[in-house]
Amino acid sequence: MAKVIIALGNDISTDDIYPGRYMATVLPTETPQFAFADRTDFNARLKAREFPAGSIIVGGENFGCGSSREQACSTLKGYEVVVVAKSISRIFLQNSINLGLKVVLCPALEASEGDELDLTDDTVINRTTGKQFAQVQMPAARKGIMDAGGLIPYTRALLKVRR
Amino acid sequence: MGMTVAEKILARAAGLRAVAAGDVVEPKVDLAMSHENAALVINQFLEVFDGTGLPPTVWDPSRVAIIFDHRVPAESPKTATNQKKIREFVAANGIAKFHDIRGDTGGICHQILPEYGYVRPGYVVVGTDSHTTTHGALGAFSFGIGATEMASVWSLGYAVNIEVPETIKVVVNGTMPPYVGAKDLILHIIGTLTAQGANYKVLEFHGETIRQMSTSGRIAICNMSVEAGATSGIVPGDEETVRYLREVAGVTDDIPLTTPDADARYVRTVEVDVSKLEPQIACPHMVDNVKPISAVAGTKVQQIVIGSCTNGRLDDLEVAAGILRGKKVAAGTRMLVFPASGRIFAQALAKGYVQDFMAAGAVVMNSGCGPCLGVHEGALGDNEVALSTTNRNFKGRMGNPKSEVYLCSPAVAAASAITGVITDPRNN
Ligand code: SF4
Numbered sequence: 301m302a303k304v305i306i307a308l309g310n311d312i313s314t315d316d317i318y319p320g321r322y323m324a325t326v327l328p329t330e331t332p333q334f335a336f337a338d339r340t341d342f343n344a345r346l347k348a349r350e351f352p353a354g355s356i357i358v359g360g361e362n363f364g365c366g367s368s369r370e371q372a373c374s375t376l377k378g379y380e381v382v383v384v385a386k387s388i389s390r391i392f393l394q395n396s397i398n399l400g401l402k403v404v405l406c407p408a409l410e411a412s413e414g415d416e417l418d419l420t421d422d423t424v425i426n427r428t429t430g431k432q433f434a435q436v437q438m439p440a441a442r443k444g445i446m447d448a449g450g451l452i453p454y455t456r457a458l459l460k461v462r463r
Numbered sequence: 464m465g466m467t468v469a470e471k472i473l474a475r476a477a478g479l480r481a482v483a484a485g486d487v488v489e490p491k492v493d494l495a496m497s498h499e500n501a502a503l504v505i506n507q508f509l510e511v512f513d514g515t516g517l518p519p520t521v522w523d524p525s526r527v528a529i530i531f532d533h534r535v536p537a538e539s540p541k542t543a544t545n546q547k548k549i550r551e552f553v554a555a556n557g558i559a560k561f562h563d564i565r566g567d568t569g570g571i572c573h574q575i576l577p578e579y580g581y582v583r584p585g586y587v588v589v590g591t592d593s594h595t596t597t598h599g600a601l602g603a604f605s606f607g608i609g610a611t612e613m614a615s616v617w618s619l620g621y622a623v624n625i626e627v628p629e630t631i632k633v634v635v636n637g638t639m640p641p642y643v644g645a646k647d648l649i650l651h652i653i654g655t656l657t658a659q660g661a662n663y664k665v666l667e668f669h670g671e672t673i674r675q676m677s678t679s680g681r682i683a684i685c686n687m688s689v690e691a692g693a694t695s696g697i698v699p700g701d702e703e704t705v706r707y708l709r710e711v712a713g714v715t716d717d718i719p720l721t722t723p724d725a726d727a728r729y730v731r732t733v734e735v736d737v738s739k740l741e742p743q744i745a746c747p748h749m750v751d752n753v754k755p756i757s758a759v760a761g762t763k764v765q766q767i768v769i770g771s772c773t774n775g776r777l778d779d780l781e782v783a784a785g786i787l788r789g790k791k792v793a794a795g796t797r798m799l800v801f802p803a804s805g806r807i808f809a810q811a812l813a814k815g816y817v818q819d820f821m822a823a824g825a826v827v828m829n830s831g832c833g834p835c836l837g838v839h840e841g842a843l844g845d846n847e848v849a850l851s852t853t854n855r856n857f858k859g860r861m862g863n864p865k866s867e868v869y870l871c872s873p874a875v876a877a878a879s880a881i882t883g884v885i886t887d888p889r890n891n
Contacts, residue, residue, distance in 0.1 A: 311658055311749055315857040319864075320836040324534070324541040326503040326610075338864035362659035365692065366857060368593040370503060370609040390663050390694055391593060395609035441487040441624035454623065455511050455615040462619065 301427060302354045302382065306342055307413045310360035314372040314392065323369055328399075331371045332378030346379050356419075358411045359385030364392025370399065377401040384409060384417065384424060397442050398451035405436040465724025467630040468697050469665045472604040472721055476587045476621075484629040484728070491621045493603075494581055496528040496590035498572050500610055502545035504591060505552050507614035521556050522620035528560035528581055529553055530572035535564045535831040538839030570804025570830045573597040573686060573772035577678065578804055580712030584700030585721040589616055594772055594854065596689040600681035601708070602700030602721055604665075607689065628665050628694045631656075632729040635670040637738030642888040644782075645680030646774055646852065646872035648672070649687040650743035652735065654753025662692035664730065667723065672737050673698055678707035679776045686773050687854050690750040699723060742887060745870035748858040756875060756887045764869070766849040767798040767825075767880040768861075771835045774852035774873050775803030777810050783877035784816035786888060787823040793883030798825035799841050801833040825880070837862025850885060852876050 322334040336342035357376065363385035364372060373395045376383065383396070384404040396403045406424045411417060415428040424433045438446065448454035466474065466481060474482045476490035497504050512519035521527050529549060537543035546564075553561045562568055562575050569575075573594055576582050584602030588595065591613045598605035608622070616622055633652060652666075666688045673681070681698045688696025698704075700720035708714040741755040769775070769783050780802060792798045800820050802808040808830055811817050817827050834841025835853040842862030843849055849861050849868045856868035869885065878888035 313857040315855070315859050319859050321838050321862060323500070323836075323838065324539060324545060326500075326506065326545075338859050362662065362692065365658060366593060366855065368591055368595075368607040368609055369500070370611060373609070387659065387662065389659070389692060391607050391609060394612065398609060398611040398615075439487065439626060441626065445624060451611050451615050451623070452507060452510050455618050456513075456515060458623070459511065459515060459517065459618055 301416050301418050302356050303351065304358050304411050304413050304415045304417060305345065305351050305355045305381070307358040307411060308360060311362045311365055312359055313366035314364055314369050315366055317364065317372040318369060318375045320367070323371060326371065328374040328378060331375040335375040335379065349379070353380035355381050356417055357381050357383050358409065359383060361386045363388045365389040370395050373399045373401045382419065384411070384419070397445050400450040406433050407436060408433045464728065465726035467665065467723050467727045467729065468602070468667055468699050468721055469604050469630055469695060470627060471723070472585055472587060473625070473627050475585065482627045484627050486627045488625050488627060489621045489623055490587045490625055492526065492589055492616050493586035494526055494528060494588045495613060495616050496530065496572055496576060496588065496595065497613055498530050498592060499533045499542065499545060499549070500591050501529050501549045501552070503610040504613045504617065505548065507611045508617050511614055511618050521558070521617045524557045525559065527558050527617065528576065529558060530562040530575050531564050531569070532571045533832045533836065534839050535569065535829065566805050566808070566829070568805060570806065571772045571775065571832060574776070574803035574807070577601055577682065577707070578712060578806060580708055580714040583708070583718060584704055585719060589613065589622060593689050594686050596693060596696045597682055597686040597772060599685040599688070599695050599697035600678060602698065602704055604695055604697065606695045628663055629730040630665040630667050631661055632732045633666050633668050633735065634732060635668065635672040635735045635737060637672055637736045639672065639737050640740065642874045643737070643740050643742055644872055644874070645676060645683040647740055647743040648735065648737055649684045650745055650753050650870065651740060652733070653687060653691045653745070653751050654743065655733065656691040658690060658749055658751040659692045661688065664693055666691065666693045666696045668696065668698045674701065677778065678703060679778050682776070683773050690854060742872060742875050744875070744885065745856055747856055747867040747869065750854070750856060750870065756885065759869065760885050760887055762869070762885040763848060763883060764850040764879060764885060765796060765847040766841070766843060767796060767876050768834050768841065768849060768851035768853060769873055769876050770801035770803065770833060771853040772803060773854040775801060775807065777807050779852065779873040780807070780811045780816045781814070783873040784819040786874060786877035787825070787880065788819045790823055790881045792824035792880045796880060796883040798880045799828060799834060800825050801828040802830050804830050834861055836860065850876055850879050
C-alpha cells in the first residue's frame with residue numbers, strides 16, 4: 301500500500317513538471333530539485349522527502365504532454381515515486397519506460413491526495429474509498445525494456461549482438 | 464490491405480513487405496536530430512558503451528544532425544559548457560550536419576532540416592524534440608523521442624520497439640479567406656481534436672487546400688500536430704515537396720514520393736472547410752483552448768512575438784511586415800521578431816522586412832528559439848500577456864508562470880502590435 305502524495309488534474313505538461321528554464325541541468329542527480337519548480341508547494345513537499353519510496357503521484361488525462369525533455373522523468377524518478385495516471389502522452393510514457401520511472405495507466409482512476417492505493421499487477425485498489433480500477437497493460441514490446449532495467453541496458457545487450 | 468503513408472514508410476524502414484497499425488517494428492533511422500539536449504544524449508550514449516569494450520562512435524555520422532537553437536548565444540556558463548562538450552563530440556565523430564551559432568548557417572532545428580535538404584519524403588526521422596513532427600511536411604514519418612532513446616539510435620541505427628501508429632485522415636477543402644492561413648487551420652484542428660485527441664496517432668493531411676499550400680504552411684501544420692498529441696503529422700509528398708527540395712534546399716538527386724494506398728485504413732476521418740474560417744486564437748493555458756478571434760479581440764497585450772519553428776519563415780515575416788509597414792508598435796507594447804534561420808534573416812533583410820519591423824519599433828533578434836521556451840530572452844513580467852506566433856502556451860512557457868500566452872498567426876500578431884490589443888487583421 302502507498303499513499304498519494306500529490307494529485308493532479310488533466311493535461312499536466314512537461315513545463316509543469318520541469319520548467320524549460322532548468323533544461324540546461326541534465327544530470328539525474330541534479331534534476332530532482334526542480335520538480336514542479338513553479339508549484340512551490342509540490343516542490344517543497346517533494347524536497348522534504350517525508351514519504352517512503354513507492355509513494356504515488358496521481359495524474360489525470362494526457363499526463364506529461366508537451367516537450368520531449370527527459371528531465372521531466374528523471375526529476376520524478378529521483379524521488380522514487382510511482383506515477384498513476386488516466387492516460388500518459390506518448391513521449392513521456394516512452395521516456396519513463398526508458399529511464400525506469402514506474403508508471404501505471406489507469407483510465408477510470410479516482411483518487412485524491414492522502415488516499416492509500418494498492419497497485420496489483422492489473423488493478424489499482426483505492427483502500428481509502430474501497431473502489432477498484434483496472435490498469436491498462438503495457439504492450440509486450442515496452443515490457444522488454446522494463447524487464448531489462450531500462451533502455452540503456454537493453455541497448456547495450458543489443459549492441460554486443462549486432463555490432 | 465492498403466497502407467497509410469506512415470505504414471508504408473515503417474514497412475520499408477523495417478525491411479518488411481507490409482505492416483499494420485499495432486505491429487511493433489524496429490525501423491532503420493534515416494535522420495537523427497538533436498539540439499542542445501545532445502549534451503544529455505552524449506551522457507546516455509557513453510553509458511550504453513560503458514563496459515562493452517566497443518568504441519563509442521555513432522552508427523553513421525552522415526545521418527546525425529545537431530543544431531544549436533534553444534539557447535543561442537548561450538545564456539549561462541552551464542549552457543556554454545554543454546555546447547562546448549557537444550562541439551567536441553561532433554568533431555570526434557565527424558558529424559557534418561552540425562549547425563553552430565552562426566549568422567549564415569544557423570537557425571532553429573526544424574527550419575534547418577528542411578532548408579538544407581536533410582529530410583526527404585519517405586524518411587524515418589527522429590529528433591529529441593517534440594516538434595520533430597514538423598518534418599512530415601516533406602512526406603517523412605518524423606517523431607519526437609527522449610535523449611535516452613536517441614542514445615540508443617546513435618548506437619544501433621534503428622529505433623527499438625516502435626508501435627506502428629493508427630492514422631487519422633484530415634481532409635481540408637476550400638479557399639482560405641484573406642488574412643487566414645495555415646496557422647489558423649491547425650489551431651482550429653487542435654481545438655476540434657483536443658490536446659490529446661490524436662495521442663499515439665498520425666495525422667495524415669489531404670484535400671485541395673493542402674495540395675495548394677506551400678511547404679512553409681505545411682511545416683506550420685505538421686509542427687503543431689504534436690499539440691493534438693500526434694506522433695507525427697504527414698503531408699504525403701507531391702510536386703510542391705519536390706519543388707521545395709529542388710528550389711529551396713538545392714537537392715539534385717532523385718526524390719521518390721510515398722503516397723497512401725487508395726484502400727488504406729484510417730481510424731477516423733476529419734473534414735474541414737476553411738472557406739469561412741476566422742483567424743483562430745489559442746487562449747491560456749492550453750493549446751486546445753482555441754477560440755475565433757472575435758471572442759477575444761480587445762484583450763490587452765504587453766508583448767508580441769513573431770518567430771519560432773511554427774511561424775518564423777519568410778512568408779510569415781512578409782505578411783507581418785506588410786501589415787506593419789509605415790505603422791508603429793503601440794506604446795505599452797513591445798514586439799520581438801526572430802527569424803527561423805540565418806538564411807531567412809538575410810532574405811528578410813534583402814526584402815526590407817527587417818527594416819519595416821525596426822522602423823515600426825520592433826526588436827529583431829538573432830535566429831533561434833528565443834522567447835518561445837522562455838529560457839533566456841523575452842521573458843514576461845508578472846500578470847503580463849503575450850500574443851505569439853509560437854506553438855505552446857502552457858503556464859510558464861514564456862518564462863513566467865504568472866503570465867499568460869495567447870497563440871495566433873503572424874497576421875494577427877502584426878495587427879495587434881499596432882493597437883496593443885488582440886486585433887483582427889481583417890479590420891485593419
Ligand atoms: S522554436 Fe520553440 S517550439 Fe520550435 S524548436 Fe525552438 S523551442 Fe521548440
